Each structure stands twice: as C-alpha cells, then as structure tokens.
Amino acid sequence: MSSLIPAVMVPAFIPSPSQGVWHIAGLPIRAYALCILAGIFAGYWLGRHRWVARGGSPTVLADIMFWAIPFGLVGARIYHVVTDAELYFGEGRHPIDALKIWHGGLGIWGAVGFGALGAWIACRRAKVPFLAVADAMAPGIALAQVFGRFGNYFNQELFGKPTTKPWGLEISPEHRPDGYADFATFHPTFLYEAIWNLGVVALVILVDRRFKLGHGRAFFLYVAGYTLGRAWIENLRIDTVNHFLGLRLNVWTAIILFVLAVAAFIISARKYPGQEDISTGPSAGKPAGAEKTEADADAAADADEPSEAKADAATPEASSADPAAGTGSGDPTSASAEPAGGPAAEATPADKPKVDATNGSDSDRSRD
Numbered sequence: 001m002s003s004l005i006p007a008v009m010v011p012a013f014i015p016s017p018s019q020g021v022w023h024i025a026g027l028p029i030r031a032y033a034l035c036i037l038a039g040i041f042a043g044y045w046l047g048r049h050r051w052v053a054r055g056g057s058p059t060v061l062a063d064i065m066f067w068a069i070p071f072g073l074v075g076a077r078i079y080h081v082v083t084d085a086e087l088y089f090g091e092g093r094h095p096i097d098a099l100k101i102w103h104g105g106l107g108i109w110g111a112v113g114f115g116a117l118g119a120w121i122a123c124r125r126a127k128v129p130f131l132a133v134a135d136a137m138a139p140g141i142a143l144a145q146v147f148g149r150f151g152n153y154f155n156q157e158l159f160g161k162p163t164t165k166p167w168g169l170e171i172s173p174e175h176r177p178d179g180y181a182d183f184a185t186f187h188p189t190f191l192y193e194a195i196w197n198l199g200v201v202a203l204v205i206l207v208d209r210r211f212k213l214g215h216g217r218a219f220f221l222y223v224a225g226y227t228l229g230r231a232w233i234e235n236l237r238i239d240t241v242n243h244f245l246g247l248r249l250n251v252w253t254a255i256i257l258f259v260l261a262v263a264a265f266i267i268s269a270r271k272y273p274g275q276e277d278i279s280t281g282p283s284a285g286k287p288a289g290a291e292k293t294e295a296d297a298d299a300a301a302d303a304d305e306p307s308e309a310k311a312d313a314a315t316p317e318a319s320s321a322d323p324a325a326g327t328g329s330g331d332p333t334s335a336s337a338e339p340a341g342g343p344a345a346e347a348t349p350a351d352k353p354k355v356d357a358t359n360g361s362d363s364d365r366s367r368d
Contacts, residue, residue, distance in 0.1 A: 013168045013185045016175075020154035030102050035151035040069060043144030046201075047137035054136065055279025060126060064133055067122035068115045075114020079107030083242060083249055104155045108145060109253055112223075115141075127282045135218035139204040142197045142222055149197070152190040160187025160236035167191070177238055187236050196229035214275030215268045223261035227254040 020031040044065055051061045081088055081098045084105070088098040097103070116134065123130040152158045156175040162168075168185030176183065203225050208218050231254040242249045280286060 012166050013170050014188055014191070016156055016170045016172055017154050020156075028102075031154035032104055032151035033102055035147050035149075035154070036073075036106070039144035039147030042147055043137070043140035044069075045140070046143050047140035050139070051133070051136040051278075054132075054275075055277070056132075056136070056283045057285030060128060060283060060285050061133070061136070063126065064119050064122040064128065068119040071118025072111040072115030073101075073106075075117070076106035076108065076111035077101050078114070079110025080105040083107065084240075104152070104157055106148070109250075109257075112141065129276050129278065129283065131216035131219070132214070132276045132278050132283065134216055135208070135213060138219040138222035139201045142200040142204070142226060145226075146194045146197045146201075149190040149194040153188075158189060158237060158239055160189040160192075160233075161238055163187050177240070180238065186238075189233050189236050192233050192236070193229065196233065197226065200225040200229070212275045215272035217265050217268050220261045220265040220268065224258055224265065227258040227261065230254045231258070 017031070022029045022031075047065075048058055048061055052058055077098075087093065087105075088095055119133055119137075120130050122128075123133055153169075156171055159169055159171060162180060162183035163185060165185075165187075167188060169188035169191070170185055173181065180186075200222060204213075204218055204222050207213065207221060213221065231251055234248055234250045234254065237248075244252055278284060
C-alpha cells in the first residue's frame with residue numbers, strides 16, 4: 001500500500017525566494033520594505049502593550065514613536081553608508097545609490113542609536129522619563145529585527161559561509177560573491193539572527209516580569225543579549241566589509257556595546273533599584289503636577305478627619321447629657337417625673353447647645 005503513495009521530495013536546503021519585488025499597477029512592492037514595515041508595527045505593538053501595562057498613556061508613546069521611527073530609519077542608512085562607503089563613493093561608483101534604501105543596507109546600530117536620539121528629544125519635550133520608554137520598547141526592538149532579517153532573505157544578502165547542512169540557504173548564482181560561484185548553499189545567518197532575537201525577546205520579558213526592571217535595565221539587557229549573539233553570527237558572514245585588527249567592524253561594535261551594556265546594567269541596579277512609576281503625570285497623559293494636586297487633595301481630606309473626630313468626641317451621648325435620663329443617683333423622683341419627650345426632656349439649659357444627630361461623622365458629605 002505504501003508503494004502507491006508518491007514520494008515527496010524534500011530539498012536538503014532552504015530554497016531562495018523566487019522573487020523579492022512585485023509590481024501592482026506599475027508600482028513596485030518590495031519584500032524588503034514590507035519586512036521592515038512589519039517589524040516596525042510588531043515592535044510598536046509589543047512596546048505599546050508593555051507601556052500601557054505599566055500605566056503609561058498609549059497616546060504619549062505614539063507621539064514619542066513619531067520621532068523615534070524616522071530618526072531610526074535615517075540613522076540605519078547613515079551607519080551603513082558610512083561604514084561601507086566604498087560601495088557608493090569612488091571610481092565607478094554612483095553616490096546617488098546611497099539614497100536607494102530599497103536595495104537594502106540598514107545598520108541596526110544606526111537604527112537603535114538614532115532612534116534613541118529621536119525618542120530622547122520627544123521625551124524631553126513631553127517631560128517623560130526616557131529610560132522608562134527604552135525599557136518598554138526593548139523587546140519590541142528585538143522583535144522588529146526578527147521581521148527585518150527576512151528582508152535579507154528576500155534580497156539574498158548577508159548570508160554566511162558555504163555549508164552542506166540540511167538548513168543551508170540556496171543562493172542564486174547572480175547573488176554569490178566573487179570566489180564562491182561554485183557553491184550553491186550557504187549558512188542562513190538571517191535565520192540564525194532571527195531565532196536568536198526571538199530568544200532575546202523572551203529573555204527580556206521573563207526577566208522583567210520576575211525582577212521589574214527599571215531605569216534602563218531592560219534596554220541594557222536587550223543590548224547585551226543581542227550583541228552577544230551578533231558577535232558570533234557576524235563571523236560567519238562573507239559579505240565585503242571593513243576589518244580592524246583582524247575582525248569585522250561589526251564584531252568590534254558588538255563587543256564594545258556588550259561591555260558597555262553590562263556595565264550600565266550593573267550601575268543602574270546599584271544606584272536606582274526598583275522601577276519608575278509612569279502611572280501619573282505626563283507619562284500617563286496627565287498635566288505636569290497633576291499627581292501632586294491629587295496627593296494634596298488626599299492629604300487635605302485626611303487633615304479634616306481629626307477635627308471631625310474631635311467634634312464627635314465632644315458631643316455628649318443622649319443618655320448622659322440629659323439629666324432627666326438619670327444614672328441611679330440623685331433625686332429618684334426627677335428620673336421619672338416626666339416621660340421621654342415631655343417637658344423634662346425639653347428643659348435644656350440655655351447655655352447648652354442642642355446636638356444634631358445627623359451632623360456627625362456619618363453624614364454623606366462628599367470627600368472626593
């Protein structure tokens with residue numbers, strides 16, 4: 001029976017995409033751009049969820065991202081062009097190509113650095129703690145990178161050394177670097193980094209849930225986690241880049257940022273334990289000083305309570321304030337001379353005020 005089932009041929013490699021550009025009504029739709037956009041939306045969605053969970057205003061975060069995202073995109077391209085200037089400037093090169101972002105070439109270091117600058121400017125304008133925003137967005141940045149790496153897959157770029165492993169990535173001949181024309185499959189470094197970044201997302205979320213990271217520690221953990229993986233993945237790649245002291249420039253960048261991130265995490269934990277409160281004030285979409293006004297109102301309400309209690313304590317009980325009630329001592333005839341509510345009960349001394357039983361501490365006066 002099994003011999004009648006047609007054999008299914010499973011390729012011993014990851015096939016390269018058949019195309020990375022589709023034309024709709026003459027307009028080119030590029031997979032690389034779609035991956036970048038998907039990453040931005042996914043990262044913002046996760047960051048927004050974390051920000052709101054801490055009590056922040058989604059509108060405030062959206063305003064900050066309105067600055068951070070454009071800064072990040074421009075910074076990503078600037079970093080790439082500066083570190084690979086030989087691709088755009090010099091004999092036989094066309095500097096205008098530096099503006100063609102749709103051909104690929106975005107540096108994550110520039111994206112995070114310039115994006116942080118844009119967010120910092122927005123936070124300063126809105127009087128929102130920048131490090132709290134960075135903590136909320138940290139795993140979202142890693143998630144955005146997961147989507148962005150699939151743009152490299154569609155462009156058939158930034159792959160690793162040749163390999164015959166079953167997960168080797170097929171690369172079309174026109175995309176193979178010089179000296180590798182005879183090799184068909186290569187290490188899918190885009191996939192390695194995407195999987196690593198998913199691990200970084202999980203790491204930041206779980207550690208933050210356990211220890212309530214604040215004052216930049218979630219962001220520093222993201223940087224340390226990402227750079228740790230990027231250092232070894234970068235060494236697998238064979239695309240042409242600048243080297244320094246025998247290592248690729250991006251490897252040095254990863255090492256330096258890892259050390260700085262670990263140091264910043266330790267310093268933050270020692271100097272600023274705990275987590276910022278963003279549930280009040282500008283972070284929550286309230287005017288600056290609103291939290292102080294509410295606290296003052298509560299304090300004023302609390303200050304009224306002792307005087308009310310004192311007034312209640314000064315009010316004599318009906319059973320002891322009325323001599324006609326009797327206590328078992330004095331003239332026995334006066335205790336029963338008149339029934340309750342009679343003349344004896346109304347004979348209140350002129351210099352003794354009456355007590356209004358409804359004006360005590362149980363009145364329904366609003367204290368909001």
